[in-house]
Amino acid sequence: MANAVSDMNCVQCNDLIFDFVYELLDEPEAKPLREHLAGCETCAAELAKAKVDQQKLGRAALAITDVAPFPMPSERVAPETAPMPAAVAETAAKPMRRGARPITILAWVATLACCALVAIMLAFNHRERLDRQDFEVTTLERQHEDVQMRLASLDAKFAREQERIPEALNNDLFQLHVAGPGLVRPNVSAPFQVAIRDINGAMQPGKVEVTFLDDKNQIVATQTLDVGRNIVVPIPPELSKVHGPMRVKFVASAGTKTVGIVEEPIVSAKPALAAHLAVNKLIFKPGDKVQVRALVLDRFTLQPAAAASKFSIALANESGQAAAPAIDMTTFAGIGAGEIASPQNLPKEAIHCKRAATA
Secondary structure (H helix, E strand, O other), X not given: OOOOOOOOOHHXXXXXXXXXXXXXXXXXXXXXHHHHHHHOHHHHHHHHHHHHHHHHHHHHHHOOOOOOOOOOHHHOOOOOOOOOOHHHHHHHHOOOOHHHOHHHHHHHHHHHHHHHHHHHHHHHHHHHHHHHHHHHHHHHHHHHHHHHHHHHHHHHXXXXXXXXXHHHHHHHXXXXXXXXXXXXXXXXXXXXXXXXXXXXXXXXOEEEEEEEEOOOOOEEEEEEEEEOOOEEEOXXXXXXXXXXXXXXXXXXXXXXXXXXXXEEEEEEOOOOEEEEEEEOOOOOXXXXXXXXXXXXXXXXXXXXXXXXXXXXXXXXXXXXXXXXXXXXEEOEOOEEEEEEEOXXXXXXXXXXXXXXXXX
């Protein structure tokens, strides 16, 4: 609406529209009506309909054209009859009263009757429109109440769902936790640590299937463990036969539901030994015996090598070429000893004692 609506409401305006159309209202009554019509499109439309009805009434009144003319008394010609008595002549000489025009009065009565009938019909139509509007308003109010009730029901359902969300999340959202080494050896490396936890960090029961696969995706070892706390997964002995890059896969389940999958690359290390060598002196003459003592340790654990580990010791020049034949040694508790005879043609450059091979 372009303008603000006055204090008059639509019901009051509809009651005064016909009086306003026929200019029967005083200015104090007409002014608030005009202000309301200027700001209310619905009542302005009703005013337009009332003016159309007024025009119809006017055209209906003009449609009655068969009305006898009214002659003036002086223009009337007396019929040729016998002389009237003096009393009658005196009466005839007087002017005719207005009641002597029955045709004109009947025409006006008919016009007024038509106008009244049209007015009744218009009022009936107007009342019918108002009743229809009232019915539509009542229907809309009921629909609005129904929508409000549905919204209230949805709000209550949403509140109940929100209250159940933490419990549902705690029951459904589990996490698989895995920790372990990247370089593994059976009976040497630390085991993997595995646990199933909920979103609050509490441990939950379940099962964990652990699979070790080689670089060709072939299964090397597999095992299934029951989890109820933080458990350890030892390195299987089958990995001692496979060395190099591998993968370990953990699949955790609670009941019939899989709760987590973790897959990590690992390396299966080969057994390797390191030898620490010591000689009886630093300067030798050609033909002298070089006495050698060796301490052999596992590179991974730094523990002494297993009993009866074999390795060879050789003398070499600075270029790495052998200066004397190598000798074989056997360790006991990681310690081995032996001697090498230096050749008579021992070169004057420095000679190194090195471990040539390990068995």
